[in-house]
Amino acid sequence: MVKVIIYPINSLILSDLVERFGHKPLAMMEKIKEKINTVGVDSPPLNITSEEPKMGLKYAAVEVPAGVRGRMAIVGPMIDEAEAAIIVNDASMAFGCMGCARTNELTKYLIRQRDIPILEVDYPRSEEEGMDFVYKIANFLKSLPLEEKQ
Amino acid sequence: MNNEEDIITKIVVISSDSVLPIDAAMKVYESENSITIKETCFGTMVTGPRASVNRVVEEIRAMDKNHIFVKERGFSPGDERRCRAVRGGGPRPGFHYLREEVQMLPIIGKALDAYDRHIPPAEIHHKEKIDVSKLKDIIESNL
Amino acid sequence: MSTEKQVKVALVSCGSEYAGVQGELEKVTASVNAKLIFPEIDIASLDTIGRDFGIEAASPDLRLMMARARAVVEGITDVDGVFITSCFRCAEAAIVRNEVRRYINRHSNIPVISYSFTERTTAATLMTRMEALTTIARRKHLLARERQSGLTAGIDSGSTTTKAVIMKDDKIIGQGWVPTIKVIDSATEAFNHALEEAGVKAEEIQAIGTTGYGRFLVGEHFKAQLIQEEITVNSKGAVYLADRQKGPATVIDIGGMDNKAISVTDGIPGMFTMGGICAGASGRFLDMTAKRLGVDITELGALAVKGMQENVEMNSYCIVFGIQSLVNSLAKGSRPEDVAAAACHSVVEQIFEQQLQEVDVKEPLILVGGSSLIEGVPKALSRLLKIDVLVPPNSHLIGAVGSALLASGFVEE
Numbered sequence: 001m002v003k004v005i006i007y008p009i010n011s012l013i014l015s016d017l018v019e020r021f022g023h024k025p026l027a028m029m030e031k032i033k034e035k036i037n038t039v040g041v042d043s044p045p046l047n048i049t050s051e052e053p054k055m056g057l058k059y060a061a062v063e064v065p066a067g068v069r070g071r072m073a074i075v076g077p078m079i080d081e082a083e084a085a086i087i088v089n090d091a092s093m094a095f096g097c098m099g100c101a102r103t104n105e106l107t108k109y110l111i112r113q114r115d116i117p118i119l120e121v122d123y124p125r126s127e128e129e130g131m132d133f134v135y136k137i138a139n140f141l142k143s144l145p146l147e148e149k150q
Numbered sequence: 151m152n153n154e155e156d157i158i159t160k161i162v163v164i165s166s167d168s169v170l171p172i173d174a175a176m177k178v179y180e181s182e183n184s185i186t187i188k189e190t191c192f193g194t195m196v197t198g199p200r201a202s203v204n205r206v207v208e209e210i211r212a213m214d215k216n217h218i219f220v221k222e223r224g225f226s227p228g229d230e231r232r233c234r235a236v237r238g239g240g241p242r243p244g245f246h247y248l249r250e251e252v253q254m255l256p257i258i259g260k261a262l263d264a265y266d267r268h269i270p271p272a273e274i275h276h277k278e279k280i281d282v283s284k285l286k287d288i289i290e291s292n293l
Numbered sequence: 294m295s296t297e298k299q300v301k302v303a304l305v306s307c308g309s310e311y312a313g314v315q316g317e318l319e320k321v322t323a324s325v326n327a328k329l330i331f332p333e334i335d336i337a338s339l340d341t342i343g344r345d346f347g348i349e350a351a352s353p354d355l356r357l358m359m360a361r362a363r364a365v366v367e368g369i370t371d372v373d374g375v376f377i378t379s380c381f382r383c384a385e386a387a388i389v390r391n392e393v394r395r396y397i398n399r400h401s402n403i404p405v406i407s408y409s410f411t412e413r414t415t416a417a418t419l420m421t422r423m424e425a426l427t428t429i430a431r432r433k434h435l436l437a438r439e440r441q442s443g444l445t446a447g448i449d450s451g452s453t454t455t456k457a458v459i460m461k462d463d464k465i466i467g468q469g470w471v472p473t474i475k476v477i478d479s480a481t482e483a484f485n486h487a488l489e490e491a492g493v494k495a496e497e498i499q500a501i502g503t504t505g506y507g508r509f510l511v512g513e514h515f516k517a518q519l520i521q522e523e524i525t526v527n528s529k530g531a532v533y534l535a536d537r538q539k540g541p542a543t544v545i546d547i548g549g550m551d552n553k554a555i556s557v558t559d560g561i562p563g564m565f566t567m568g569g570i571c572a573g574a575s576g577r578f579l580d581m582t583a584k585r586l587g588v589d590i591t592e593l594g595a596l597a598v599k600g601m602q603e604n605v606e607m608n609s610y611c612i613v614f615g616i617q618s619l620v621n622s623l624a625k626g627s628r629p630e631d632v633a634a635a636a637c638h639s640v641v642e643q644i645f646e647q648q649l650q651e652v653d654v655k656e657p658l659i660l661v662g663g664s665s666l667i668e669g670v671p672k673a674l675s676r677l678l679k680i681d682v683l684v685p686p687n688s689h690l691i692g693a694v695g696s697a698l699l700a701s702g703f704v705e706e
Contacts, residue, residue: 013251
């Protein structure tokens with residue numbers, strides 16, 4: 001089983017496919033769950049405080065807007081943790097955690113910098129492309145080792 | 151965080167011709183009592199201890215495995231920090247993206263069926279932008 | 294004030310939840326008895342909003358911002374005010390934020406404020422802005438008042454000076470102007486001056502209004518009927534003193550600590566900005582310039598009018614560097630007149646560069662606040678914007694007059 005970071009990081013389809021083929025998706029939802037259940041932090045709705053943009057300085061310089069650094073404080077560690085990645089380019093519009101184009105550019109860049117298996121596919125626009133999309137992802141996921149890494 | 155009581159929520163989106171959301175709900179009622187479910191416009195939210203949720207979700211998925219999709223959700227249903235009834239106004243951003251993805255699910259489901267049956271994928275040809283000289287010819291021939 | 298109805302403020306933002314400021318936004322709205330809501334939108338509009346609105350922004354959240362703004366304008370969501378906000382230093386968001394603000398302004402009567410935040414933005418920073426937004430939304434009838442009636446007082450407890458006026462039957466009959474040292478002591482002193490000049494006793498005053506940084510403390514002390522931020526009060530005071538109560542106007546208030554640029558229609562603020570990056574763009578810099586030149590602040594203006602700012606290179610973007618270039622130019626033998634003119638120019642240049650982009654400048658341009666009395670300042674502003682600048686009589690008393698005028702709304706009640 002391999003930890004696979006997905007992009008868009010909140011995708012239902014990617015998260016489902018990764019799990020379906022026996023791997024662990026690294027997705028935004030679980031990180032948000034951790035955040036909102038952090039005891040003693042009360043900064044609704046996401047419990048992101050002014051500390052997160054500071055943590056984000058590990059991934060983006062201080063002149064990068066606070067919203068980018070705040071998002072990177074959550075996405076960055078997922079990229080660090082990933083053992084494989086699936087990037088869907090030209091995905092249809094995502095919002096919230098995926099709502100900032102600058103963050104998204106940086107996320108993709110940092111994933112591409114990692115020395116891990118990476119699959120990049122385009123978001124399908126037709127049934128044929130949909131098939132191609134699923135086949136590529138399925139084959140990629142099948143090529144990853146299923147046993148736990150030591 | 152207390153891991154002994156690791157309560158999670160998974161959203162189960164049904165894009166099936168043979169299984170209705172109510173069938174999925176019945177499945178949950180039959181099998182587990184530590185789990186609560188909530189119907190939404192796009193699927194069923196299943197909340198409870200991690201192991202139980204995973205077990206139930208797998209059972210639901212097995213009802214039509216290529217046409218039922220699952221992802222974990224950050225907030226549990228009705229969390230006041232996210233609930234539109236409490237916070238007023240329209241839905242949170244994540245809702246809009248889920249709506250986008252749900253529209254794609256029939257295609258994904260079909261593709262998974264085809265993959266299982268080892269049907270080879272069709273060749274995809276992407277249209278390239280036409281050459282500038284070609285465009286020039288078109289313009290000239292049309293003027 | 295607690296009996297007033299809760300104001301619904303539409304939050305049109307991208308990124309505030311991820312920048313650590315959402316909690317602060319919620320805190321400040323709650324403190325002015327308002328509630329942030331996320332406008333309901335027509336979901337299908339998201340697919341085409343980029344082209345429909347006209348900006349095909351790469352960031353989906355900015356498209357959501359446009360869709361939410363449109364929902365507000367079209368009445369799909371019923372709100373009393375709009376707060377548009379995005380990250381400081383984001384060019385893409387700044388373009389959309391400004392156009393969305395203009396769009397709402399043009400197509401509705403809903404008051405709007407626009408703000409770019411950093412992770413350090415706190416509820417306190419946003420307090421005056423949010424208070425103004427909710428006041429405009431809930432007190433329109435009070436702000437419609439054009440004449441002062443009865444015997445009322447206004448106290449403006451500013452960061453540098455405290456002003457007080459006594460008004461009777463639409464006339465100023467007494468005034469006081471003292472430096473702010475201890476908030477209540479200075480307010481008492483200014484108030485007593487005004488009472489003395491007016492020849493009335495404190496007990497005879499029918500209603501008191503307070504404004505400025507010390508408004509809450511002073512208002513509580515004098516049991517004021519009206520405690521109001523300076524955006525709405527100064528807008529009212531400016532158009533009243535300039536006798537331009539109807540139609541559009543732009544009010545610029547150069548204060549001791551910050552500046553306000555307000556776009557006003559019929560005496561009610563529409564768009565406004567507060568701030569200035571540094572005290573270098575405020576009255577404080579002029580005060581320091583006067584001290585360094587060895588003249589009284591009241592003489593700086595006359596000196597500046599005689600000088601040529603072009604002869605001195607000065608940029609007061611930061612007050613420390615501003616003072617440095619002032620010292621340097623004097624050391625190089627620059628004339629005090631030129632230095633004074635350059636200081637005035639530098640202050641208005643900051644206002645132009647930092648603030649005026651965010652409000653639509655419409656004539657008449659009314660300049661108020663203590664700095665407007667330094668003749669070099671309106672002259673420099675007029676030259677920079679190439680329009681006439683109106684400095685109404687008693688322009689330094691703007692806040693106090695506005696407070697006394699609005700407080701008279703409580704006399705009849």
